[in-house]
Amino acid sequence: MKTILLAACFLLATAEAQAVSRYDPTRMSCDRVQATIARQGAVILRYQSSRVPGLPLYNRYVSDARFCSPGEVRSRAYVPSADTKSCAVYVCKRPDFDHFRRRFLRHH
Numbered sequence: 001m002k003t004i005l006l007a008a009c010f011l012l013a014t015a016e017a018q019a020v021s022r023y024d025p026t027r028m029s030c031d032r033v034q035a036t037i038a039r040q041g042a043v044i045l046r047y048q049s050s051r052v053p054g055l056p057l058y059n060r061y062v063s064d065a066r067f068c069s070p071g072e073v074r075s076r077a078y079v080p081s082a083d084t085k086s087c088a089v090y091v092c093k094r095p096d097f098d099h100f101r102r103r104f105l106r107h108h
Contacts, residue, residue, distance in 0.1 A: 020044055020060065025079045030087035033079065037089060042067040045079050045089070061089045068092035 022044040025033045037043055046058035065074045072092040081087040 022046055022058075025081045025087060028081055029083045030081040033081050033087050033089065037061050038063045047080055050080065050085075059091055062092055063090070065092075 020042055021036075021040055023033070023036060024047055025045045026047050028036070033045070040063075042060055042062045044058055045061050046056060049055040049057050059077070061077070061079070062068060062074060065072075068074060069092065071094060073095050074090045075093045077089050077091045078086040079089055
């Protein structure tokens with residue numbers, strides 16, 4: 001019974017991961033990129049690096065913290081779009097407590 005339940009959990013997780021849509025933000029306006037993320041909740045954006053020719057970059061972008069894993073927070077990021085080099089979006093990431101600690105200790 002445990003084996004069946006575990007297998008079902010893996011299948012559900014795999015199906016959820018495959019359900020995330022993928023887009024090239026450089027083929028969309030910034031407003032459309034943001035609207036797509038807002039509508040779907042989470043998407044994969046894939047585009048070419050501007051610094052290293054031929055290097056594909058990608059990440060999972062979210063509309064709000066509900067789409068982040070436990071222990072992660074929503075953090076602002078920027079991607080290129082068809083109409084701007086810096087379209088504001090959000091990613092999930094673990095908080096950098098060391099960075100906070102360094103800033104706090106430096107000022108006190």
